[in-house]
Amino acid sequence: MNGMLKFGATAAIGAACLLLTACGSLVDMGKNKTVAPRRIFLNDVAANDSLPSTMLDNGLVFVMQPGENYRLRLKTTALTDSIVFYARNSSGDFTPVRNIGGVAAGGNIRSFTLTPTKTSAEYYLAFLRAANGGTASLPDSVRLVAADTTSAPSVKVRLLMVRGLYGLSNNTAKAAFARAFHTELRSIYAAYGITVDTSTVIVDTTGKALTLVFNGDFVSLPGERKSDGINMYLVDSIRSEGAAGMVVGYAPREAFDLALNPESRLVLNVRGGTAAQMAVTAAHEMGHFIGLRHTSATETDRSFDDDESNRDDGFSSTPYCSILTKRAVHEEVFQAPRGRAYCLRVTGTAATCGCSDVTNLMYPYACNQAGQKTLGADQQKFVRNNLRVLQ
Numbered sequence: 001m002n003g004m005l006k007f008g009a010t011a012a013i014g015a016a017c018l019l020l021t022a023c024g025s026l027v028d029m030g031k032n033k034t035v036a037p038r039r040i041f042l043n044d045v046a047a048n049d050s051l052p053s054t055m056l057d058n059g060l061v062f063v064m065q066p067g068e069n070y071r072l073r074l075k076t077t078a079l080t081d082s083i084v085f086y087a088r089n090s091s092g093d094f095t096p097v098r099n100i101g102g103v104a105a106g107g108n109i110r111s112f113t114l115t116p117t118k119t120s121a122e123y124y125l126a127f128l129r130a131a132n133g134g135t136a137s138l139p140d141s142v143r144l145v146a147a148d149t150t151s152a153p154s155v156k157v158r159l160l161m162v163r164g165l166y167g168l169s170n171n172t173a174k175a176a177f178a179r180a181f182h183t184e185l186r187s188i189y190a191a192y193g194i195t196v197d198t199s200t201v202i203v204d205t206t207g208k209a210l211t212l213v214f215n216g217d218f219v220s221l222p223g224e225r226k227s228d229g230i231n232m233y234l235v236d237s238i239r240s241e242g243a244a245g246m247v248v249g250y251a252p253r254e255a256f257d258l259a260l261n262p263e264s265r266l267v268l269n270v271r272g273g274t275a276a277q278m279a280v281t282a283a284h285e286m287g288h289f290i291g292l293r294h295t296s297a298t299e300t301d302r303s304f305d306d307d308e309s310n311r312d313d314g315f316s317s318t319p320y321c322s323i324l325t326k327r328a329v330h331e332e333v334f335q336a337p338r339g340r341a342y343c344l345r346v347t348g349t350a351a352t353c354g355c356s357d358v359t360n361l362m363y364p365y366a367c368n369q370a371g372q373k374t375l376g377a378d379q380q381k382f383v384r385n386n387l388r389v390l391q
């Protein structure tokens with residue numbers, strides 16, 4: 001592993017650009033071969049059967065926040081295999097930083113501690129290698145966790161109401177919407193021990209109403225962002241070709257950082273429901289933003305992972321619902337600007353709202369939104385830890 005690895009032709013895009021379709025695959029410049037690493041997500045407990053072998057062959061890519069120690073926890077009986085840890089240099093190329101040995105962590109778990117080399121959020125890459133530099137033993141599983149498992153009790157959220165909005169003809173109506181929205185959003189997360197500190201900005205009141213087309217291109221939106229919180233943009237409508245239902249909102253599958261990167265945002269459709277209903281969608285998208293999966297993976301979720309083992313999120317509180325695999329007619333659109341995974345939340349149908357876990361906040365479809373606020377204890381713990389890591 002002497003070679004330098006980089007994001008293909010789009011390396012200059014930097015942090016916003018990730019592997020897979022839109023960005024091309026990583027190129028091992030030393031060996032002149034294309035490799036295809038996979039993403040591993042913080043505290044993810046889905047099966048992820050494809051990750052152990054990829055860790056030997058092509059590497060795992062993950063985001064680390066500054067000032068935070070992480071651990072790769074491998075279930076393996078191999079005691080001498082080590083992690084080759086790559087960071088990105090100023091050109092955006094992955095270059096090897098160091099070899100990291102593991103320590104026993106009980107129950108055939110070897111734990112490898114990773115420390116970020118950058119002062120801002122960044123992608124890193126890791127391979128597993130044998131002590132002699134050869135092929136390592138195949139682990140049974142691999143997880144990425146934060147070394148510090150404590151929780152964050154709060155998060156800041158800003159609602160940016162962009163230009164003309166359907167049904168909200170003046171600033172008084174917009175302010176009333178914002179109050180109701182924030183009240184519901186605070187209530188949902190308060191039930192899970194998280195205080196949401198809310199603020200609102202009404203942006204460009206005389207501007208033409210904005211229809212955002214979700215087609216893989218990043219569109220910047222106006223308004224003063226909250227520099228240390230989650231920014232939510234409310235627009236007049238969202239359009240996406242091929243969507244089976246109305247797109248009520250979308251967000252990245254995982255935030256790169258909480259606030260600094262322009263793509264760190266939620267986008268909401270004012271036509272998606274009442275203020276209180278839209279707060280439920282916002283709470284759902286916040287869940288993704290913080291790293292939660294859908295309770296049951298849709299076909300497109302699994303397609304993005306390219307891992308059929310991830311049919312459920314791995315939490316014991318959210319059993320898998322099989323009917324979501326047999327609904328080609330109702331397939332939601334799930335695109336990935338610059339290769340990033342997004343959740344595009346659409347209104348459900350009788351066929352897609354029939355699972356027992358339809359009341360969970362992370363159910364894939366907007367069904368009876370007022371009744372879709374539940375998080376299991378395991379999901380709550382995940383959210384509180386990831387929130388602390390992100391801020």
Ligand SMILES: [Zn+2]
Pocket residue numbers: 284288294343344345362363364
């Ligand atoms: Zn979703």
